[in-house]
Amino acid sequence: MQVDDLKHQSSIRVEAGTPVITAAQQLSQAGVEYAPVFSDRNFIGLFVPGDNWVPLIDPEDCDKPVETFVLSDLPAIPFNAMSVEAVLEASGRFLVVLSNIGEFVGCIDKDKISLQQQEAVRATTAAQLIINSLAVGLVAIDMDSVIVQVNGAALEMLGMKRKNLMGLPISKAIPESQLGEVLKTRTSQVVKVTVNDNSFFAVQSLVTSKSEPLGAVSVFQNISQLESITAELEAMKDLAAEYSAIFENSYDGIYITDGEGKTLRINQAYERITGLKIDNLLGRNMKEIVENGFLDESVTFKIKESKVPMTIAQKLKGGKEILVSGTPVFNDKGELHRVISNVRDMTELNSFRNQLKETKMLASQYAYELEELRANQWVRTQLIFKSKKMEETIELALRVAKVDSTVLIKGESGAGKEIIANIIHRHSHRAEAGSFIKINCGAIPGPLLESELFGYEEGAFTGAKRGGKPGMFELANNGTLFLDEIGDLPHELQVKLLRALQFGEITRVGGIKPMKVDIRLITATSKKLKELLKSGEFRNDLYYRLNVVPITTPALRERQDDILPIAQFYLDRFNKQYNYEKSFSREAMEILTRHRWPGNIRELINLVERLVVTTRGDIISMNDLPQSILPEDDLNSFMEQQTKDSLKEILDAVEKQVLVNAFQEHGSSRKVAKALKISQSSVIRRATKHNVGFNKQWDAKESGLIADHRP
Numbered sequence: 206m207q208v209d210d211l212k213h214q215s216s217i218r219v220e221a222g223t224p225v226i227t228a229a230q231q232l233s234q235a236g237v238e239y240a241p242v243f244s245d246r247n248f249i250g251l252f253v254p255g256d257n258w259v260p261l262i263d264p265e266d267c268d269k270p271v272e273t274f275v276l277s278d279l280p281a282i283p284f285n286a287m288s289v290e291a292v293l294e295a296s297g298r299f300l301v302v303l304s305n306i307g308e309f310v311g312c313i314d315k316d317k318i319s320l321q322q323q324e325a326v327r328a329t330t331a332a333q334l335i336i337n338s339l340a341v342g343l344v345a346i347d348m349d350s351v352i353v354q355v356n357g358a359a360l361e362m363l364g365m366k367r368k369n370l371m372g373l374p375i376s377k378a379i380p381e382s383q384l385g386e387v388l389k390t391r392t393s394q395v396v397k398v399t400v401n402d403n404s405f406f407a408v409q410s411l412v413t414s415k416s417e418p419l420g421a422v423s424v425f426q427n428i429s430q431l432e433s434i435t436a437e438l439e440a441m442k443d444l445a446a447e448y449s450a451i452f453e454n455s456y457d458g459i460y461i462t463d464g465e466g467k468t469l470r471i472n473q474a475y476e477r478i479t480g481l482k483i484d485n486l487l488g489r490n491m492k493e494i495v496e497n498g499f500l501d502e503s504v505t506f507k508i509k510e511s512k513v514p515m516t517i518a519q520k521l522k523g524g525k526e527i528l529v530s531g532t533p534v535f536n537d538k539g540e541l542h543r544v545i546s547n548v549r550d551m552t553e554l555n556s557f558r559n560q561l562k563e564t565k566m567l568a569s570q571y572a573y574e575l576e577e578l579r580a581n582q583w584v585r586t587q588l589i590f591k592s593k594k595m596e597e598t599i600e601l602a603l604r605v606a607k608v609d610s611t612v613l614i615k616g617e618s619g620a621g622k623e624i625i626a627n628i629i630h631r632h633s634h635r636a637e638a639g640s641f642i643k644i645n646c647g648a649i650p651g652p653l654l655e656s657e658l659f660g661y662e663e664g665a666f667t668g669a670k671r672g673g674k675p676g677m678f679e680l681a682n683n684g685t686l687f688l689d690e691i692g693d694l695p696h697e698l699q700v701k702l703l704r705a706l707q708f709g710e711i712t713r714v715g716g717i718k719p720m721k722v723d724i725r726l727i728t729a730t731s732k733k734l735k736e737l738l739k740s741g742e743f744r745n746d747l748y749y750r751l752n753v754v755p756i757t758t759p760a761l762r763e764r765q766d767d768i769l770p771i772a773q774f775y776l777d778r779f780n781k782q783y784n785y786e787k788s789f790s791r792e793a794m795e796i797l798t799r800h801r802w803p804g805n806i807r808e809l810i811n812l813v814e815r816l817v818v819t820t821r822g823d824i825i826s827m828n829d830l831p832q833s834i835l836p837e838d839d840l841n842s843f844m845e846q847q848t849k850d851s852l853k854e855i856l857d858a859v860e861k862q863v864l865v866n867a868f869q870e871h872g873s874s875r876k877v878a879k880a881l882k883i884s885q886s887s888v889i890r891r892a893t894k895h896n897v898g899f900n901k902q903w904d905a906k907e908s909g910l911i912a913d914h915r916p
Contacts, residue, residue, distance in 0.1 A: 211318060212284065212302040212311035215240045219252055221272035228271040229254045239299075241309060242275045248309035250275030251299055283371075284310055305372050342405070345412065345422040346375050350385045353420065362427050364401055384409050387421040403429045458527075458548030464541035466491040466505045478550045479521055498522055504531035505544045512541065518551070526551045588624060589771045592764035598625065598756060605754050606632035611706070613691075613751045614729040616758030619807030622729040623689060625758055630685040635725055639684020642677050647693030655698055656714045659705075665715025678711045678722045685725045691751065692732035692743060703747045726751070761802040761809065768798050768809065775810050779817040787817055792827040800834045861895040864888070868897065 217235045219228045221244035232240055232254060239253040249272060257274050260266035281301040300313040336343055342359030346352055352370050360367060363379070370378045375385055381400045386409075387393065393410040407425035411418055452459060458475030462468055467490050471483045481499060491503040501520045508515060508531045516530040528551055534543040590596065605612055606629045614622045623643065630641040649657055660676030661669055677686055688694070694702065705711045706726065710719040728751050737743035761768060772789070780787055789797070802808055812834070820829045827835075867877040874892070878885040 211313050213314060213317070214311040218243055219271055220244070221249060222270045224268045225252075225260050225271045225274055226267040228252055239312075239314075241312070242271055244272065248301070250277035251279065251312060252276075253299075279312075282313075342425045342427075343422065344370075344375070344379070344382070344384065344425075345420055346384055346388075347420040348388065348418060350375050350388060352378055354422075359425075362403065362405065362425070364403075382423065383407075384421050384423045387411055388418070391418065397428075398425065403427055460529075460546040460548060462491060462505050462544045462546075464509070464543065466503070466509065466544075468494075469543075475548055478527060478548055479525070480523065481521070504529045504546055507531070508533050508544050509541060588621065588628075589774045590764070590767045591770060592759075592766040594759040594764050595767060598758060599628070601756055602628050603632055605629060605756070607634075609633075609635075609725050611725075611751055611753040612727045612756060613754070614727065614756045614758060615734075616729070616731065617760045617803075617805055618731045619805035620731075620758040620760055621806055622731075622758050623687065625756060626685075626687045626727045626729060629727060630687075630725075633685070633725065635684050639682060639724075640680065641685050641687065642681035643687040643689060644677050645689045647690035651695035651698065654695065655701070658698070659701065659711050659713055661714035662716040665713070669715070673713065673715075676711070676713065678705060678724060679720070681724045682722050683724075685727060688726070688728045690730060690732075691728040692730040692734055692737055696742065696744070699744045699747050703744065703750060706747075706750050761805045762800075765798055768800075768802070769794055771806060771809055772797055772813055775813045776817065779814050783817060785817055785823075787820065787823050787825055790824050790826040793825050793830060796827055796830055796835065857895070860891065861897060864892055864895060864897050868892075 215237060217231060217237065217240050219231065219240050219242045221242055223231075228240070228242075232238070232252070238255055239251050242249050242252050252271050252275050256276070260269065260274055276299065279299050279301045280297065281303050284302045284304060298315055300315070301309060302311045302313060304310045336354070336356045337358075339356055339358055342362045343354065343356045344352060344359050345354035351372060351374055353372075355367060355370050360370075365378075375382050379400060381398055383394070383396050383398065388411070391411055393408070396407050396409065398405045398407050404427070405425040406428045407423050409421060409423045412420045412422050452470075453472050455472060455474055458478045459470075459472045460468070460475055461470040468486050468488060471486055473483075475481070476483050486494065486499075491500075491505045494500055495503050499522050502517065504515060504517050504519070507517065512533060514530070514532045516528065519527050519529050521527065528549045530547045532545050532547075533541055534545060536542040588595070588599065590599070602625050612626075612629060614625050616622050626643070627641060630636055644657060646654060656665070656674070656676065658676050658678060660674050660679055662673040663669060663671055665673070701711075705722070708719075709723065710721050712719045734743055734748055734752075738745055738748055761771075772794075776787065776789065779785070797809075804811075812831070815831075816825050816829060863881070864877070867880055871877050871880055874885050874888045878888045881888070
């Protein structure tokens, strides 16, 4: 019997604002003794006229709202509760019955419960106690597959709470259960069910009364522990098989004895190394084996006396020498239980030692070469170059990266000094231990620059942060500090920087306690420091401290072979960024190559972006180039680029350029000869000398504008 079997559901409901006399009349007409009272659909109590009849005859009270006279704060009980003993034990006459979601569904009048029902309640309670005392889990459902019974063992095994099961469909509460199938097939079944990683052996049966099905019940037992033991046993078997395979397939010889020296087990490698037959050794004591001259001494007996691991050199009967390492194994009582000896051929060991030495040398060489390849590969992703000058600069930077020497990078603005500094840091041992901290000495006023470099203490000046602030030296500790435009460093800070380099320590602004710093310093400048030395603007001693390893980044005009690759790289980048498909014409590329580029790479990048976003067509021609880079006189512009060469080299370069320009304009050797007023054979001979081909189609190659001649 459940609580739901005892509840009474009233045929009427009374609203809280109904006059008490009207409410009494409604109950009288319905023939009920009490009714639930609701306010805005919320249950607030029971109206029982028989227990409170005074307001009905009092003229002053009969028109008052019925909510004034309800019985509230009544004890409540869920409608699907199985233990109904609480109904009889509850104080008061009425109990409120609630649904799963806490709504009013009826009430129980204890005065209306018959003696027969009370006996049934007590019988149900006794049955419930028996069910809850079972050591096996029990879950029962009605014909609608709704859970109506679950005992304590089931809750513990499933790891669930009663409120999450009672009154819910079995398919929702325990989706893994197959109990609903019993209602469909009307037959019992024995199944294995897994819930929350626990395995259960379940006997599921149909519940009937007078051959009529009432529901189904599942009685189950947790078998996870049994499965765990079975799995553990199988794992132990696999482990034993694995250990046996390792023992037999070990390259080293393994010899096992008990605590008294009796031979228990030997692997095949021992027989291979020593030449002694396993069958002649098994079961024999090591003392007997030594006495028969098979071995000159036994590590087992040495360990039996010392109780510690040890290694000895043994000589076999034939004079062969082996290395034996013995390890003692003790039982729970601390007694020597086993001695495990590992055996190696000394000849093989010596061979292995030499092979290992050679392998280490090769590995070291390969590691160095691999590091060099990686370094070069990374550099190629950061810089675009193919000129010899830039390649030499990069090689020097990579060599310097392996040491902590101070580096001074010289070069014009925009030539890539910061990238060279970054390359040095990335390929040094400091890349993993610290950070790459950079600061431009010319971009910050002197008074602020000191606090940025060396940090400051709290209260050092007006506006200083509470607790102070670390400077760039502290942030770069264990890493690399890059000071760009070092020539702009104020004279008073040069002294402080020199001290930091000499003693490896700094003092914060406003501080008195020096602190040690471990940095690698790289500086860069676009100024001529030697001129600053002469004028006294830069300290001699600091200059020589910084100029340990000078690296010069060549200006873009000094590495013309890099101009077109750089321009093409950024053209592709900006095409992708702005969704264009633009390209340079042959004439535009020639002018870009011949331009002096005073702003170096930065100027070239900015120009390429400007051309991509401002030109109308897909071909960037000579007419699209700004007037500032167009040469006033092609020959004069060309001559300016050759002033560093000898007279013969200049004349050859001029002759080659004249031929290139002539072939571009006239197209054939005959027309070129006529224009230059020389013979056609002379044109062909000079073109061959300078490796100038010719055709109507022209293309820029590494050696110049190349074309093929067809007579």
